Amino acid sequence: MASALNDLIGYNLKRAYMVVQADFRETLGKGGLTARVFSALTLVVEQPGITQSDLARALRIERSGLVAIVDELEEKKLLKRVSVPGNRRVQPLRPTAAGKKVFRSVLQTVRGHEDRLFSVLAPEEQVQLLTLLKKFRQGTEKD
């Protein structure tokens, strides 16, 4: 049935996001990393020593919300809050060896999930979609 909703990009974006989110969870399985925890681990591995404030800014979430995520990653021994001589305010985040290993493994799983899920689009279409989303983000996200 035709609906005005179908012509709204926002609504289609939401529905598409729900599909991806659900499949991500299903793929990572019970006890697996959630999307937001995975994204935090990714940046910590890529930018070892990043502070929580900078990580929150990069992920576009509040510092307060990041605490639980970092707690979870630290409990799982995937990263450490380290102390810096001379600056007792920051506690840069450093991935453990296990953290780096888990990241590489989970990244492959996530890529598999994306490849499978987005296979309903042709390869050029996948690139198009990615490009359009990036351009939209670049033009609209504040800062």
Add this chain to the structure above:
Amino acid sequence: MASALNDLIGYNLKRAYMVVQADFRETLGKGGLTARVFSALTLVVEQPGITQSDLARALRIERSGLVAIVDELEEKKLLKRVSVPGNRRVQPLRPTAAGKKVFRSVLQTVRGHEDRLFSVLAPEEQVQLLTLLKKFRQGTEKD
């Protein structure tokens, strides 16, 4: 800074969705309809007499979650739960005159929000994005 996250469609989808969601709220303002309430009102106006079960299916949310949405719309006098002689189990949803009026008005506001927000993409790009999202949904949403 380059990150593996930037190459994941899902992550970009999430970030784009967050931007749209935030702007939707800001545009509709305090006390305005939320996105999900607007989507429900839309279908009730377009398909007067739709049941809650069918509406939940169409919106891809649980029946239980729809109750609060319908409650809100009924409190705002934008729709009515009507009774059907001969079937006391269903209570089809019918938009009120105010509901139809508000819908038309809000739809224009929402279109304005989308036009403004997505103006960072060229018109052809907007169509492309919409088309790709629809195709993805069609290929992946269950049923």
Add this chain to the structure above:
DNA sequence: TATTGTTATACTCTATAACTATA
């Protein structure tokens, strides 16, 4: 004065399970 990390708190959205009344 401003910033980092943190806690407390609340709100939105969604889902699961179970109930009731009906069909």
Add this chain to the structure above:
DNA sequence: TATAGTTATAGAGTATAACAATA
């Protein structure tokens, strides 16, 4: 037996406000 609407409940995810320690 199955379905429509509902309630209760919980779990993600996010945000705001405030605070202590530190810069």
